[in-house]
Amino acid sequence: MLSRKATFNSHGQDSEYFLGWEEYEKNAYHEVDNPSGIIQMGLAENQLSFDLLESWLAQNPDAAGFKRDGESIFRELALFQDYHGLPAFKKALVEFMSEIRGNKVSFDQNKLVLTAGATSANETLMFCLANSGEAFLLPTPYYPGFDRDLKWRTGVEIVPIQCSSSNGFQITESALEEAYQQAQKRNLKVKGVLITNPSNPLGTTTSRDELNLLVNFITAKGIHLISDEIYSGTVFDSPGFVSIMEVLMDRNYMNTEVWKRVHIVYSLSKDLGLPGFRVGAIYSNDVAVVSAATKMSSFGLVSSQTQYLLSVMLSDKKFTKNYVSENQKRLKQRHQMLISGLQNAGIDCLKSNAGLFCWVDMRHLLSSNTFEAEMELWKKILYDVRLNISPGSSCHCTEPGWFRVCFANMSEDTLNLALQRIKAFVDSLSTTNNNQSRHQSNKNQRRKSFTKWVFRLSFRDREASER
Amino acid sequence: MAIETDQQPPVGLSRVAVSETHGEDSPYFAGWKAYDENPYDESKNPSGVIQMGLAENQVSFDLLEEFLKQHSEASIWGNKISGFRENALFQDYHGLQSFRKAMASFMEQIRGGRAKFDPDRVVLTAGATAANELLTFILADPGDALLVPTPYYPGFDRDLRWRTGVKIVPIHCDSSNNFQVTPQALEAAYNNAEAMNIKVRGVLITNPSNPLGTTIQRSVLEEILDFVTRKNIHLVSDEIYSGSVFSSSEFVSIAEVLEARNNKGSERVHIVYSLSKDLGLPGFRVGTIYSYNDKVVTTARRMSSFTLISSQTQHLLASMLSDKEFTQNYIETNRERLRKRYGMIIQGLRVAGIECLQGNAGLFCWMNLSPLLETPTREGELALWNSILHEVKLNISPGSSCHCSEPGWFRVCFANMSEQTLEVALDRIHQFMKRRCDKEKLGHV
Numbered sequence: 001m002l003s004r005k006a007t008f009n010s011h012g013q014d015s016e017y018f019l020g021w022e023e024y025e026k027n028a029y030h031e032v033d034n035p036s037g038i039i040q041m042g043l044a045e046n047q048l049s050f051d052l053l054e055s056w057l058a059q060n061p062d063a064a065g066f067k068r069d070g071e072s073i074f075r076e077l078a079l080f081q082d083y084h085g086l087p088a089f090k091k092a093l094v095e096f097m098s099e100i101r102g103n104k105v106s107f108d109q110n111k112l113v114l115t116a117g118a119t120s121a122n123e124t125l126m127f128c129l130a131n132s133g134e135a136f137l138l139p140t141p142y143y144p145g146f147d148r149d150l151k152w153r154t155g156v157e158i159v160p161i162q163c164s165s166s167n168g169f170q171i172t173e174s175a176l177e178e179a180y181q182q183a184q185k186r187n188l189k190v191k192g193v194l195i196t197n198p199s200n201p202l203g204t205t206t207s208r209d210e211l212n213l214l215v216n217f218i219t220a221k222g223i224h225l226i227s228d229e230i231y232s233g234t235v236f237d238s239p240g241f242v243s244i245m246e247v248l249m250d251r252n253y254m255n256t257e258v259w260k261r262v263h264i265v266y267s268l269s270k271d272l273g274l275p276g277f278r279v280g281a282i283y284s285n286d287v288a289v290v291s292a293a294t295k296m297s298s299f300g301l302v303s304s305q306t307q308y309l310l311s312v313m314l315s316d317k318k319f320t321k322n323y324v325s326e327n328q329k330r331l332k333q334r335h336q337m338l339i340s341g342l343q344n345a346g347i348d349c350l351k352s353n354a355g356l357f358c359w360v361d362m363r364h365l366l367s368s369n370t371f372e373a374e375m376e377l378w379k380k381i382l383y384d385v386r387l388n389i390s391p392g393s394s395c396h397c398t399e400p401g402w403f404r405v406c407f408a409n410m411s412e413d414t415l416n417l418a419l420q421r422i423k424a425f426v427d428s429l430s431t432t433n434n435n436q437s438r439h440q441s442n443k444n445q446r447r448k449s450f451t452k453w454v455f456r457l458s459f460r461d462r463e464a465s466e467r
Numbered sequence: 468m469a470i471e472t473d474q475q476p477p478v479g480l481s482r483v484a485v486s487e488t489h490g491e492d493s494p495y496f497a498g499w500k501a502y503d504e505n506p507y508d509e510s511k512n513p514s515g516v517i518q519m520g521l522a523e524n525q526v527s528f529d530l531l532e533e534f535l536k537q538h539s540e541a542s543i544w545g546n547k548i549s550g551f552r553e554n555a556l557f558q559d560y561h562g563l564q565s566f567r568k569a570m571a572s573f574m575e576q577i578r579g580g581r582a583k584f585d586p587d588r589v590v591l592t593a594g595a596t597a598a599n600e601l602l603t604f605i606l607a608d609p610g611d612a613l614l615v616p617t618p619y620y621p622g623f624d625r626d627l628r629w630r631t632g633v634k635i636v637p638i639h640c641d642s643s644n645n646f647q648v649t650p651q652a653l654e655a656a657y658n659n660a661e662a663m664n665i666k667v668r669g670v671l672i673t674n675p676s677n678p679l680g681t682t683i684q685r686s687v688l689e690e691i692l693d694f695v696t697r698k699n700i701h702l703v704s705d706e707i708y709s710g711s712v713f714s715s716s717e718f719v720s721i722a723e724v725l726e727a728r729n730n731k732g733s734e735r736v737h738i739v740y741s742l743s744k745d746l747g748l749p750g751f752r753v754g755t756i757y758s759y760n761d762k763v764v765t766t767a768r769r770m771s772s773f774t775l776i777s778s779q780t781q782h783l784l785a786s787m788l789s790d791k792e793f794t795q796n797y798i799e800t801n802r803e804r805l806r807k808r809y810g811m812i813i814q815g816l817r818v819a820g821i822e823c824l825q826g827n828a829g830l831f832c833w834m835n836l837s838p839l840l841e842t843p844t845r846e847g848e849l850a851l852w853n854s855i856l857h858e859v860k861l862n863i864s865p866g867s868s869c870h871c872s873e874p875g876w877f878r879v880c881f882a883n884m885s886e887q888t889l890e891v892a893l894d895r896i897h898q899f900m901k902r903r904c905d906k907e908k909l910g911h912v
Contacts, residue, residue, distance in 0.1 A: 001701075001735075003668075006605040006766045050552045057543070057551060064543045064779075066535065074535065075528050080750040081594075081743075116593050116752075117558075120773045127630055128484040132609075153604055153630075153770070191478050222477035257477055269558075276557040276778030278593070292484035295491065296630065299597045303777035304750030 005153060020378075020388040029386070029414065039418045042388045044200065044356045045409035046234070046273040048330040052323050053272070056313060063312035066305070077304045083297050085114040086307040092314035093281060097266055099320060100233045105245040107283060113293040114307070116278040116300035118230050118267035119149050122194075124300070125263055125282055126154040128292045129224050135159045135188040136226075137179045139171050141359075141395035141402070143200045150194070159183045159190070162398050165361075168350060169202055171195070171210045176217050192224030192261070193217065198231040198241065201395050201404035202359045203335075203352035205235055211247040215258065224261045233271030233324055236332035237353035260286040268310065270356060271327070277306045331356070331408060334415070338407040341419030345426040356408040360389075363401030365429065374400040385425045387418055488629040490621065498852075498862040507860070509887065517892045520862040522677065522830045523883035524711065524747040526808060527801040531746070534793055541786035557778040560771050562591040566781040569788035570755055574740060576794055577710045582722035584757060590767040591781070593752040595707050595741035597774035599626045599671075602737055602756060605766050606701045607633045607668035613703075614638050614656045614670045616648045618869035618876070620677045627671070636660045636667070639872050642835075645824060646679055648672070648687055653694045669701030669735075670694070675708040675718065678869050678878035679833045680809075680826030682712055685719045692724060692736075701735045710745030710798060712828040713806035725759070733759035742784065744830060745801070751780045805830070805882060808889070812881040815893035819900040830882040834863075837875025839903065848874040859899045861892055 020042055029037035057064060066074040080086065087109070094107035115121040130136065132155030138146060139161040150156055161179040163169040176193075183190045193214060197206040218225045227244040235241040244262055253259045264283040269275035279302055282293050314320055338358055339349050350359040366373040371393045378391040381403075392402035407415060479485070490496075498520050507515035535542060544550035557563065564586070571584035592598040607613060609632030615623060616638040627635055638656040640646040653670070660667045670691060674683040683691075695702045704721040712718040725733045738757040743749035753776055758764045788794055812832055813823055824833040840847040845867045852865040855877075866876035881889060 001699075002762060002766070003605055003608045003611075005608075006762070045556060047552070047556070050555070053555070054551055061543055065539065066542065072532065074532055075525075078528070078531070078748045078750050079523060079525070081752075116774050116777075123773055128480055129478075131481045131483070132632075134481075148769075148772070153773075189478075191481075224478065261477065274555045276555050278558075278775050278777050286480075288480055288484070292480065292489075295489045295625075298594075298625075299600050299630075300593050300774040301752050303593075303752050303780040305783065306777040306779050309779065 020382055020390075023382055024388045027386075031411075031413065036386065038382070038386045038388055039414060039421075040388050040409065041406045041418060042390045042404070043409045044270065044406050045275065046270055046327070046331075046356050047410070048273075048334065048408050049323065049327045050273060052319075052326060053313075056316070056319050060312060060316070063309045066308070073308070077308050080304040080307075081301065083294055083301060085112075085302070086304060086311055088315070089307040089311035090114065092311045093266075094283075095317075096314045096320055097232075097283075099317075100271070100324060101241065101243050101246065105243055105249065107245075111283055111285060111287075111290050113282040113284075113290060113297055114302045115280040115282060115293075115297050116302060117269065117275075118228065118265050118280040119145065120278075120297075120300035121265045121267070121280040121282045122146070122149045122226075122228065123152075123154060124293050124296045125226055125265065125289075126150050126156045127296060128289055129226075129263075130154065130156045130191040132156065133188070134191045135183050135186075136191060137161050137176070137183065137193045139163050139169075139175075139195060139199075141169070141201050141392055141397035143196060144390070144394045144396075146194075156191075157183075157186075157188050159186070159188060160396055160398075161193070165350075165399055165402075168204070169199075169359075170207065171213060173213055173217070176213070180221065190221065190223055192226060194226040194228065196228040196231070197244070198229075198235060198354035200231065200355060201357060201390065201392075202350055203355035203357055204350065204359075205239065205241050205354050207239070208242050208247065211242060211244055212251075214244075215247060215251065215253070218261060219258050224263065226263050226265060228265040230265065230267040230270050231355050232266070233327070234331055234356060235354040236328040236335065239353065241354070260284075260289075263289060272323075277310070278302060279306065279310060334407045334412075337412070337415060338405065338419070341416070342405075342422065344419070345423040347422070347426065350402075357404045357406040360403045360405050361401065362403055363399070365426070366401045369400060371400045377401075378403070381425070385421050387421060483630055486629070488625065490624040490629075493621065493868055498856055498864070501856055502862045505860075507888065507891075509885075513891075514860065516856070516860045516862055517888060517895075518862050518883065519880045519892060520864045520878075521883045522744065522880050523749065524744055524801075524805070524830050525884065526747075526804040526882050527797065528747060530793075530797050530800060531748075531787075534787055534790070538786055538790075541783045544782070554778050554782050557781075558775065560768050560775060562589070562771075562776070563778065563781040563785055565789065566785035567591070569785050570740075572791070573788045573794055574709075574757070576791075576798060577745070578718070578720050578723065579715050582720055582726055584722070588757055588759070588764055590756040590758070590764060590771055591776050592754040592756060592767075592771050593774040593776055594743065594749070595705065595739050595754040596622065596626050597752075597771075598739045598741070598754040598756045599623070599703070599705065600629075600631060601767055601770050601774065602703055602739065602763075603627045603631045603633050604770065605763055606703070606737075607631070608666075609633065610665070611668045612636045612660050612665045614653070614660070614667060616640050616646075616652070616672060616676075618646070618678055618866055618871035620673060621864075621868045621870075623671075633668075634665060636663075636665065637870055637872075638670070641873055642824075642876075645681070646676075646833075647684070648691060650690050650694065653691065657698060667698065667700055669703060671703040671705065673705040673708075674721070675706075675712060675828035677708065677829060678831060678864065678866075679824060680829035680831050681824065681833075682718045682828050685724065688719060688721055688724045692721070692728075692732075695735060696732050699735075701737065703737050703739060705739040707739065707741040707744050708829045709740070710801065711805055711830060713802060713809060714827065715799075715802065717827050722757075730759065735760070737763060746797075751784070752776060753780065753784060808881050808886075811886070811889060812879070812893065815889075816896065819893070819897040820904070821896070821900065824876075831878050831880040834877045834879050835875060836877055837873070840875050843874055845874055851875075852877070855899070859895050861895060 090109040135157040268279040390404040567586040612634040742753040864878040
């Protein structure tokens, strides 16, 4: 009775990954009401800088109150449904994007298309750049939502560019070629590459070398490149953020054919912590893409009420400058907290400099180097440790044992508690190992001693914090 | 450094991107251009083009503004620290529960309590534009068709077809019976589709109708429901003008017809609603799908991820629509003002010698200018439309852009301007008609 799109499962919401969400909903941690509940560490939200937004709002009540210079503009906003977007908002948004890139790149507001979130922006670009049955190449691991956003209603396929821990999951020329060949084998016409920079789930910025590689690749193949830069404002450490636009400019690619095949996606959901407001954007140097995407945005316009509020906020340059730097500072601090806490438990992370999460290496905790073992571990962490984290398999990672752990969607106390739980869990594993392993190999003996040492260290730390 | 290419031509854009199915090259949009280039302004440009092609409701803003003045917490989150934070983070595609409840109850109030709506069946989308496209994705596969009675809203050509690949097969209606849908027309459209080897997945009606400005009679709704049941297809009822019916007793929603049948066979019925017309808030992007089909509700909800309503806006409207006293007063006052405006334009046109279809709803009237056509053809209609645009300086919508099978009908909006502007427009029409009459008398036609 319903369409094929409605009947088949390509929205991906029946996967085990969503089990974590369900369990969390049933037994959510609450400091007072449910201190033994599940702590949500699978949600890439930025909750660290709301106070800055709240104080700005308190000082600028007109922005949310439909007033401009003290006069009501309610009527004007209520009627404004032009898919070209509120000019004042687009101006403020492109300037904000420029500021995030250290003003090394400037953007033309007429090449910006507003959409109801990056979710809508990514899907719209697929509709514009690829026909049903064609493919885009994506480096793994990637954001699980792409399986729905890029494929569901568009009929576009994703072919993975396999990245591995051997080089910190960076994109290589051979991986790109391999992916392209794979697509050919599957009879899929490749229309482009989509990268997320900074990466979700890795939390790393894409290096200049990788970006150059990508430019070479899309030039040679004559295909598009989409750079989803929704985490660009969350870069808190060196080597700093390099936008694809910067690389193109450095190579003097302006106004070339390749220049027109590079498109950027942005959103305020991560940098400003406003996922509920549904503010996304597509930036393209191809007027045909801008034109088609603008018309398509009719299906997902940004509320004029929200456009106005944010146009005032983002036009306040004093505010944005302070926000961006303060937000980065806080993210850096939280990031440090998470990685030290994990190190304490003998767990390493991929070295990262951005994002709202860490890419955590729990391979040594797997009972076997398989995805079944990863699922087993994930479930243990969900049900026993009571933490909802994201298993690498849900991000299409080719190596089992990696997990994405978010650090910016909770209070410091909650993060501390989560770290304590992890510590206790790892310790319990080593205790179990000790009891079971009378005749272990040298390798395991070394691991045990390391764990004991870590246990002693953290015990001291715990005492310190309880003081 | 030379880059080695693989000797392939660069990929372009998708077929969807380059197609014309967005429909924006039609004459309907040319009128917009003319208006944009020379817009009427009472003081600054009194001889400019008056926009009568835009179905907006501007007659009741004062009521909304008054509410906002009295309830600032709706727009600035009040003094609760958690208010803003919680709202800014809320991106659950189920939508704000308080807002869904308020929407369901508002829809009930509009129907005079004659139908009940379950808030858990309300799916939120960024406008009815998104709702209609979304439903089409869910109910039909590319290449399939929806049957739509003519004349219909020009935007459907884009909304239902562009990205979905679904076709529209028209159900032809004509003035012989006031453009009502008949069982014969339904069958004819269905057979037409079959003959073209196209699979029909559903019927989409707009009730009250755009562009006719009339409500669909109960008996016709029954016939349509019987038809879709016989053919085992879906029925989408776009009821976005339901709050703009001039007299409360005259609107019958498909929901009422279903309830009278004890909701038997209701899983094939889906209702689209929006606040763009009734509340005059097109900029806020507030649409909903109400489905009696669980699978459709679940799927639509998931798909709404691509088109969620800003939580800031949900919060504002939850506050407004939960205020039953406000909504009751708004519905009644708005209705009354629209009725008055309608009366004004009908009278003004009649005095100028122009008749309209007898309407009872909407923000426009369906005007009959067929006696004025040089030739009873689409070309004749467009020529007339052009003179009205350039001589009379009024942008109205030609029936052909609404796929009307009879030339000479025009949709004229009356609620998107002040009363004074409407007077000016009516006066211009009067003068135009007088000039034509005089020309005829002098044999200069």
